[in-house]
Amino acid sequence: MPVSRRLALVFPGFEPLPVEAHCSRFIREAKRTASAYGMTLSLSDPVYSGAGLRTGTIAVDASGEGWRTQTEAVVYGLGDLNAVYAERNPAVRILTGLGALADFIGTGTFFRFVWTSWRYSLFFLYPLVTLFGVVAIAAAVGSFLPVSTILRWLVGILVAVGLLWFASKRMHFLLMMDDWAFARDMARERRPDVKERIAAVAADIETRLSAPDPGEVVLAAHSFGAITVMLAIADLLSRGCDMRGAGLLTVGSSLLKVALHPAAVRLRAAVGIIATSPITWVDCQSLTDPMNFYGSRPLHTLGIRKGREARIIRVRFRTQLRPKTYRAIKYDFFRVHRQFVYGVEKRSPYAFHAILCGPEPFAAFAEEGALSENWPPASGVGKAG
Template sequence: MSTVKRLVVLLPGFEHMPVVAHYRRFIREAAKTAPVYDMNLKETAPLSVATDEDGVAVGDFQFRASGENWAVETDFLLYGLGDITLFYASRNPAVRLFSGLFALIDFIVTGTFFRFVATSWRYALFFLYPILTIACILAISLSLAYAGTVVTGSLLGWILAPLLAILLFRHAARHMHLLLLMDDWTFARDMARGKRPQVMAKMDKVISDAAARISSASPETEIIVAAHSLGAICALPILATALARDPRRRYGLLTVGSSLLKVALHPAASKLRAAVAAVACSKSAWIDAQSLTDPMNFYKSDPIRNLALSSGKSPVRVMVRFRNQLREESYRTIRRNFFRVHRQFVFGVDKRTRYSWHAILCGPQPFAEIAACGGLPCDSQVRAEPEMEIARTAAT
């Protein structure tokens, strides 16, 4: 029995989490998924974390997955994008709030928001969520201030209104992820416009380091760049850089719950669109997993069509319904938490479907084969589910 060699570059989404936390989650959720897909998993090299001079941690660890008549050894490179995004969370709450508002206004003024509407109206609602939250806080505060003034006949209501607004903002930050969303939109604007040199320098370092490690892999090693959410805006430039170094090699790209279009639809994001075009015009296999349940991804989008690229092959789109992957009680606990639903793309599963983060990255099927088949093999009952849609489109 021969052993397949694989190198996976892991790029997390916009989460203020260190490499160790992402690693622990990967280990825990992979162990949950393994028996569902008849995999035996063994960690053959524990996590080793190195931090470069720019302060971005890189974690290395290795898995051996095996089953009946197959074995795969996968080297993982986990980049600490949280070391980059943590800059935004370290700022004063007022600065975080107003910089986020400024970013949202930028996306409206440049017409990017209206491109969201045309591409995925659900994502447009996600864009409006922080705006509506802030508007509700202000409306409640002002209404109660006015009512207090009318009842008491004094200015007490208006004196207490700022305090009430602060309390409501703190509640929204803690329980409704308001400041995280403000950071998220500020980061997206910075990436589109190339602002904040210290952040861009760290991103460029991640891109160049990952591309160099990919280029140094042996010819028989299968290469997969896997990104969740906003990690996709780093994945495409990494693959484009690797292709510039060796255009003959076939790479794999897995984007899940992708926020690629969040930045790429901004008119200033020309470099990112060029990276998308380079990957689309290569022989790389690209799988893009999307879900109707997740309001934070561009459901039923096609980056090639939506970016109006003149040439290139569209990704294989795997439409996932999380209800089909989880036990009913597990699904009920997450379905009303849209952040947790968004993270389900990188969490473990209870049932086989055509998509599983860990089965794709650790399992026996070559990535190009999974893309050609429209997803992982699964039993006929799941395959027949009407909610599980495999869509492949070609750019015209």
């Protein structure tokens, strides 16, 4: 039976973007998906919350032949917590990133990455290889110049700065350094402001769940957003909040990035609480994305023996994009990582906005491991407005 009402709570990943930018992305990509799925789609302008916890609420009205689904999509703004890292001096960003990488190696977490998903371990090594390459090229250029030693050093430094600028702009080098610094701080709980924000998120979720007839409830998280939402959900469950029938959708999850660190005791406990709850958890992974733990099983990997394992769904981006689009993005790993929350150009078993805005019950998607091919009718492409 089609879903008539839904409350979709959306948690973005590690990007120093305001909630307004995330809402604009959600609206743009939902329209893109609507064309592929034959949905007639109407989206309101976002309504933003005031100070404190920033949210953007979008009223989505989707319809097709024989169905209509109204979704209240609430996008949580956590970008200011990430911006703390991006606003620092580049040298500080590099040094703290290196310190975080050393922490993950020294604690053995890196080797757990290798054991769990060898492709993810390559992503871990990427900033180190990039930095080594910059130093090697700068040293080579400086050493071969027929000038004085001082000039060689100056040229080498200028080359290194130029290469680091290029790596940051085109290869997301500084963003990756911030990402690892944030992961270390999350594992070791060094950010009391993050703890306070997660408590505020939990309180906001509880308020929305207590509203009369919220309909189907789906909490959807991308990348680092999975950590935020899981800590918030565990807090609610431990206080007796009734979340029966709710769905948890994690896509391109960074959960294991932090949870595999030995200091992340609280996060592992949160996973265990969710696993023994009535919440339906679906974890979507893609081989194309080097920034997620493809092939992993969260509970098994973390040694949690009680509860239900997440329903693992493999996503193939190639099947949801036109060949030209896929070729254009496949070597930009950050863009590939974001494809989990971007729109699709072809109907496929997975589409973020079809799951959150369409008529199919989340429980049915979880059970089948794919969106149904029977809704809406493939003919009659709807209008996105």
